[in-house]
Amino acid sequence: MSQTFQLAACAEMLWLDKPRDWRVARLTEMGFGVGLWNWPELDLGKLERIGANYTIMNGYLEGRLADDVGADLLLESARETAQIGKRLGVDRLNLHGTGLGDGGIPIWQHETVTGNMWLKAQDTLNRICDLAEEEGVVFTLENLNLLDHPGCPFGSTADVLALVSAIDRPQLRINLDLYHTQIGEGDLIRWCEKCLPWIGEVQVADNPGRCEPGSGEVNYAAVARALNNMCYRGPVGMEAFAAGDPDDALEAFRSAFTL
Template identity: 75%
Template sequence: MAKLEKTGATFTIMNGYLEGRLTDTEGAAMLLASARETVAVGKRLGVQRLNLHGTGLGDMGVPIPKIGAFAPGMVVRARDTLNRICDLAEAEGVVFTLENLNPIDHPGCPFGSTTDVLALVSSINRPQLRINLDLYHTQIGEGDLIRWCEACLPWIGEVQVADNPGRCEPGTGEINYAGVARSLAAMGYDGPVGLEAFAKGSEDAALDAFRSAFTV
């Protein structure tokens, strides 16, 4: 922490928990306790947004635990858990984001799809909970990126990008990120866009490609 503080860097988002899940009472208690600790860490770095998933992610992003099928009460419990997260966020003056994932890299993650994340966040509809719209995951799970941006727009807290396949910088795969950037600007989106990717070549070149794609 001390080393990070000394860099003088601006940190816009960080992981908002270390353990827990949305789907059951025990997991919710773990998530809330972990989120409280993480908020305190984030405040030292000036972080205003803290990221969540439907459950914990282990090595290589494998969900812990994997959820094979949805029980009828899982949506109700997830909404209750996220409302409690919102209460914590309101008290602490921060915002939590719920990130969409994809079923190839993260099989068995509850509430991982763009569809599920939008349904949860929009049904709660509180300013303390936004969507971390990861377009790399959306491309794999659903495609149709621009229309998903439009659908999620009122609740987006951050947009994250990487190209597919390979999860490298824009221009290395199939996604027309320059077109996505123009569409986001036309929609009026002026929030943060983060590059969450590997560098195919040098890191400087990857950052230049990202800036070029999202300079509108």
């Protein structure tokens, strides 16, 4: 058996009683890449010195895709965040249809996305790609389930795929979060196939509970085999809590994605 995928885990959701730099160092020691959330909460100096492989980080602090004011805020925020990403060597900077508030609730909620909103979102993402090309970074757009994130525009897997494939530029990829896909649509393997040409990262957590693979209903070993068969060799990140001991949760994740 060998580790086919580049495995990473979100430092924000494990060892919650430990400082963030300790968590990053522990993940690195265990051979995992590291996912982060918002940079103002980070001690950048400490994180630089650890020498971790930072695979993904939130790529903005405010803004949204589908209106003029929100787009300008997003671009300004993304440009500032790109500098932090380059400082840490982050591989991908992550976006959503709109900024998320406490508990992941969208700040700007829309139950119906209009044609004009689609056009504006495409324009905004092309501007993001221009920025990314200028700065030498890559952004991803993440799908979100609408039970946990009600009213989030462009949250579904289908909407994210439609936007990223329409833009079709190397500076913008899909952060395919299979936890959200499981809740929103199911049919994980076929969504992986549909999104494959544009995937920048696959993220996983089991359902219910948003804990490590093997703690819920998803057959992640089968998903791993399918990804391998479709020749996906990119990063797989566990963005999940631990059902018990975090070290055990990470080893369960590693086992599910080792073929």
